[in-house]
Amino acid sequence: MPAVLxxxxxxxxxxxxxxxxxxxxxxxxxxxxxxxxxxxxxxxxSGKTTTLRTLLGLIRPDGGRMTLLGHEVPxxxxxxxxxxxxxxxxxxxxxxxSARDTLSLxxxxxxxxxxxxxxxxxxxxxxxxxxxxxxxYSLGMKQRLAVASxxxxxxxxxxxxxxxxxxxxxxxxxxxxxxRTLAESGMTVLLSSHILGEIQLICxxxxxxxxxxxxxxxxxxxxxAQHSSGAVRVRLEAxxxxxxxxxxxxxxxxxxxxxxxxxxxxxxxxxxxxxxLLAEHNLYVSELAPIAVDLxxxxxxxxATAPVPGQHRQVDESMKVGGTGQPGTTGGGWGA
Amino acid sequence: MSLFRTxxxxxxxxxxxxxMTLLGLLVLAxxxxxxxxxxxxxGADQLAKAERQAEQDYRQQVVRTDQERASCEQAKKxxxxxxxxxxxxxxxxxxxxxxxxxxxxxxxxxxxxRETFDxxxxxxxxxxxxxxxxxxxxxxxxxxxxxxxxxxLLWRPKRLTVLLTKLAALLTGILAVTLPxxxxxxxxxxxxxxxxxxxxxxxxxxxxxxxxxxLRGVALVLVLTTIGFxxxxxxxxxxxxxxxxxxxxxxFQFGLGIxxxxxxxxxxxxxxxxxxxxxxxxxxxxLQNWDSCNATYFGSCEPETMDITWQQSSVLFSIGVVVIxxxxxxxxxxRDIS
Ligand SMILES: Nc1ncnc2c1ncn2[C@@H]1O[C@H](COP(=O)(O)OP(=O)(O)O)[C@@H](O)[C@H]1O
Ligand SMILES: [Mg+2]
Numbered sequence: 001m002p003a004v005l006x007x008x009x010x011x012x013x014x015x016x017x018x019x020x021x022x023x024x025x026x027x028x029x030x031x032x033x034x035x036x037x038x039x040x041x042x043x044x045x046s047g048k049t050t051t052l053r054t055l056l057g058l059i060r061p062d063g064g065r066m067t068l069l070g071h072e073v074p075x076x077x078x079x080x081x082x083x084x085x086x087x088x089x090x091x092x093x094x095x096x097x098s099a100r101d102t103l104s105l106x107x108x109x110x111x112x113x114x115x116x117x118x119x120x121x122x123x124x125x126x127x128x129x130x131x132x133x134x135x136x137y138s139l140g141m142k143q144r145l146a147v148a149s150x151x152x153x154x155x156x157x158x159x160x161x162x163x164x165x166x167x168x169x170x171x172x173x174x175x176x177x178x179x180r181t182l183a184e185s186g187m188t189v190l191l192s193s194h195i196l197g198e199i200q201l202i203c204x205x206x207x208x209x210x211x212x213x214x215x216x217x218x219x220x221x222x223x224x225a226q227h228s229s230g231a232v233r234v235r236l237e238a239x240x241x242x243x244x245x246x247x248x249x250x251x252x253x254x255x256x257x258x259x260x261x262x263x264x265x266x267x268x269x270x271x272x273x274x275x276x277l278l279a280e281h282n283l284y285v286s287e288l289a290p291i292a293v294d295l296x297x298x299x300x301x302x303x304a305t306a307p308v309p310g311q312h313r314q315v316d317e318s319m320k321v322g323g324t325g326q327p328g329t330t331g332g333g334w335g336a
Numbered sequence: 337m338s339l340f341r342t343x344x345x346x347x348x349x350x351x352x353x354x355x356m357t358l359l360g361l362l363v364l365a366x367x368x369x370x371x372x373x374x375x376x377x378x379g380a381d382q383l384a385k386a387e388r389q390a391e392q393d394y395r396q397q398v399v400r401t402d403q404e405r406a407s408c409e410q411a412k413k414x415x416x417x418x419x420x421x422x423x424x425x426x427x428x429x430x431x432x433x434x435x436x437x438x439x440x441x442x443x444x445x446x447x448x449x450r451e452t453f454d455x456x457x458x459x460x461x462x463x464x465x466x467x468x469x470x471x472x473x474x475x476x477x478x479x480x481x482x483x484x485x486x487x488x489l490l491w492r493p494k495r496l497t498v499l500l501t502k503l504a505a506l507l508t509g510i511l512a513v514t515l516p517x518x519x520x521x522x523x524x525x526x527x528x529x530x531x532x533x534x535x536x537x538x539x540x541x542x543x544x545x546x547x548x549x550x551l552r553g554v555a556l557v558l559v560l561t562t563i564g565f566x567x568x569x570x571x572x573x574x575x576x577x578x579x580x581x582x583x584x585x586x587x588f589q590f591g592l593g594i595x596x597x598x599x600x601x602x603x604x605x606x607x608x609x610x611x612x613x614x615x616x617x618x619x620x621x622x623l624q625n626w627d628s629c630n631a632t633y634f635g636s637c638e639p640e641t642m643d644i645t646w647q648q649s650s651v652l653f654s655i656g657v658v659v660i661x662x663x664x665x666x667x668x669x670x671r672d673i674s
Contacts, residue, residue, distance in 0.1 A: 059672035077493035092483030108342035
């Protein structure tokens with residue numbers, strides 16, 4: 001599958017005279033294949049928005065390579081801009097224009113037929129309110145307008161930075177359906193979000209970023225599989241058989257934790273082998289359940305942002321991969 | 337071209353643009369109407385009336401001096417102290433000669449097109465330049481501060497093209513208001529002169545000179561519009577541009593003016609921007625230094641003078657536009673947009 005978006009070794013350093021420098025992106029890599037819905041995950045301040053801004057030419061990178069639809073950006077942006085629809089971080093609009101005027105002006109600037117304006121307004125559910133001033137819109141309505149503005153070009157690649165921001169549950173579900181439909185029609189969608197359940201439901205693949213570096217990537221199930229603990233819960237027909245089972249499994253080299261009515265096994269590659277092993281000892285399994293991991297726990301593990309009781313985690317306190325020996329990096333904090 | 341048309345549409349769609357323009361035009365209309373009602377045509381009636389008025393004033397003066405002389409003589413006779421109120425010789429109290437009561441002092445004001453019209457072009461240009469400055473600053477400033485600029489750049493990534501197209505649309509819009517307004521201004525004052533004054537002696541040379549002054553006024557409007565636009569784009573905020581100008585006016589101009597005054601600098605006005613705007617419109621402004629005395633043949637003092645010409649103004653304004661617009665373009669190219 002051809003890559004629609006490729007990023008290699010992207011760096012962005014924000015310099016501030018007072019607070020020194022901050023490496024918002026620190027050698028970040030990413031790849032999105034055509035036709036996918038790709039999730040872009042990371043804790044607050046990990047560099048998602050910075051990545052998207054850099055990609056779209058709004059800020060200039062300090063290093064690295066980026067391509068969009070096979071063209072090197074930012075140099076080729078004027079060529080590809082017409083095929084990339086994007087919203088970056090809850091976009092703002094001129095508050096005194098109506099949604100229709102706003103879109104109509106964008107369509108004019110981008111040489112998109114005006115008929116498309118009503119199409120996208122219908123698509124995001126703003127048809128009946130399109131004549132009202134943006135100032136009077138709720139957050140969710142503004143978000144819908146933003147998505148409409150990104151869809152206006154009928155892009156090949158759609159980039160949405162936290163589109164679920166401010167949407168009601170119905171809106172989130174509509175957005176999900178919309179994205180699936182768009183992906184089925186051949187559009188590639190890149191979606192940054194915090195709502196991991198959402199991502200798990202609609203994304204084909206994900207990239208997880210922490211402190212400006214990629215910590216995991218790939219198809220959702222692969223990422224899940226790679227980071228599943230391999231834990232399996234076993235129940236037997238007779239509770240009295242549990243000690244015997246513990247004995248047999250431990251001898252087979254499996255780590256076992258005993259519980260009153262079940263056993264927990266760690267690092268099991270093939271759950272079926274457990275059944276066989278126990279059957280050989282005439283112990284009959286009534287339940288054998290691999291403990292499912294979800295994206296949220298993988299995310300928390302990978303980014304090391306799981307809450308610890310009694311502690312208040314600060315932003316930027318998250319996983320740093322390969323952080324040692326990088327010249328010029330200061331662990332993400334405001335350095336000297 | 338589509339971008340240009342879109343920006344023009346954006347400009348005219350904005351209510352602020354419409355209201356400001358309307359307000360500016362209203363001010364101009366008020367000026368024309370005001371001048372109309374404060375002037376009168378001079379005919380035989382007015383001349384006769386002025387003559388009568390002069391005669392009456394002369395008579396009054398004669399009566400008053402007669403009274404004065406009488407009381408002087410009375411005081412002399414009584415020998416009361418007069419505290420120097422009267423001269424020693426009471427016959428020195430005489431009325432002024434009849435000639436010093438000229439009828440023309442008593443004529444109502446009248447609008448002579450040839451003599452006065454070019455002066456009216458100064459408030460015309462000043463009003464529209466102010467409108468242009470504010471509209472220009474708000475046009476791009478609001479775009480920056482509301483995120484509209486960022487949205488637009490996602491569609492049109494060529495930043496300089498975007499900014500310059502916006503400026504071109506703005507100047508086109510301002511020109512589209514200024515030119516018809518100038519024509520109406522000419523027509524309005526022609527009407528004022530026809531009904532409330534005179535349109536005599538309008539040679540083609542005079543017309544040409546007025547047209548050139550008008551053109552310089554239009555240029556002034558465009559320059560100020562550009563500067564407002566560039567300042568707001570630099571500051572990314574309308575308020576920034578407006579505040580900046582107020583700051584320049586107050587701190588730089590008034591403050592500088594006072595400082596120069598205190599330091600007794602010769603020709604302090606030469607350091608103040610409005611002088612150059614005035615010179616641009618009137619071709620020359622002559623500054624006078626009253627502290628110096630160039631004695632004339634007749635023993636009187638002539639102040640030292642200094643001319644500021646419209647050419648000097650044009651150099652100053654060109655440099656201003658190039659520097660400020662250049663900085664705005666440079667910043668547009670370089671900066672991170674977030
Ligand atoms: N304009 C800026 N100036 C300085 N630092 C910035 C700027 N924008 C973002 N940052 C910093 O860069 C890091 C990444 O921010 P961002 O990409 O917005 O994170 P997120 O993943 O939440 O979108 C954060 O630590 C943020 O504070
Ligand atoms: Mg963000």
